[in-house]
Amino acid sequence: xxxxxxxxxxxxxxxxxxxxxxxxxxxxxxxxxxxxxxxxxxxxxxxxxxxxxxxxxxxxxxxxxxxxxxxxxxxxxxxxxxxxxxxxxxxxxxxxxxxxxxxxxxxxxxxxxxxxxxxxxxxxxxxxxxxxxxxxxxxxxxxxxxxxxxxxxxxxxxxxxxxxxxxxxxxxxxxxx
Numbered sequence: 387x388x389x390x391x392x393x394x395x396x397x398x399x400x401x402x403x404x405x406x407x408x409x410x411x412x413x414x415x416x417x418x419x420x421x422x423x424x425x426x427x428x429x430x431x432x433x434x435x436x437x438x439x440x441x442x443x444x445x446x447x448x449x450x451x452x453x454x455x456x457x458x459x460x461x462x463x464x465x466x467x468x469x470x471x472x473x474x475x476x477x478x479x480x481x482x483x484x485x486x487x488x489x490x491x492x493x494x495x496x497x498x499x500x501x502x503x504x505x506x507x508x509x510x511x512x513x514x515x516x517x518x519x520x521x522x523x524x525x526x527x528x529x530x531x532x533x534x535x536x537x538x539x540x541x542x543x544x545x546x547x548x549x550x551x552x553x554x555x556x557x558x559x560x561x562x563x
Contacts (some may be wrong), residue, residue: 391440394552398545404537406516414543415539417508419547423453426554427493434563435493437521439553446554447493448484449541453550454496454503455483461507467525467536477529511540 400449404412427435427450435447444452466473483489514520514536526533534542557563 389515391443391553391556393549394556395545395549398549399541399543400532400534400538402535402538404521404541409511409516409521409540412540413508413511413545415548416504416511416540419453419457419551420504422499422551423450423500423547423554424497426551426558427497430558430563433450434561437557437561439557443553444484446557448489449497449550449553450493451489451491452484453547454499456480456546457500457503457507457543460539460546461503463525464507464510464539465538467523467539468520472524472526472533474526474528477527481507507543 401408417423427446436445438445439449455478459475463473463475466475519561520536523536523537524533525539
């Protein structure tokens with residue numbers, strides 16, 4: 387854990403390649419996210435769900451919906467990377483998305499989505515040959531001006547889920563919830 391409330395587990399890793407052991411660990415984190423996120427928000431009141439995890443940050447409710455949206459993009463990016471030659475992915479304005487009316491829905495809507503999505507996302511990652519070339523398949527993020535690999539995608543989204551769970555659990559600890 388870090389002192390910076392924006393990055394409670396540290397900055398996002400962007401390795402170009404992972405070892406087979408690192409892939410297994412990251413895949414376990416992908417499969418664990420639905421239960422971890424559910425546990426992080428379980429029992430929170432409406433007022434608690436409307437509390438920002440840090441000053442100037444999203445509310446707990448917005449964080450849950452953001453995770454669903456971000457990981458839907460990860461799933462599409464993975465499928466593009468596996469089926470196209472160095473696809474250029476579509477960036478999105480996540481801060482603007484967080485202000486749209488669907489972010490007022492109960493978190494269970496996105497928790498159910500994340501549960502189903504991670505079954506598919508995890509299965510797709512798990513189906514890749516541990517020694518195969520799919521892990522180095524490139525994809526480009528134009529807003530970041532970088533090309534990444536499928537390995538990087540796995541590392542990024544394993545981190546991303548833990549990152550946002552830590553936002554919520556850190557808030558709960560600080561507030562004594």
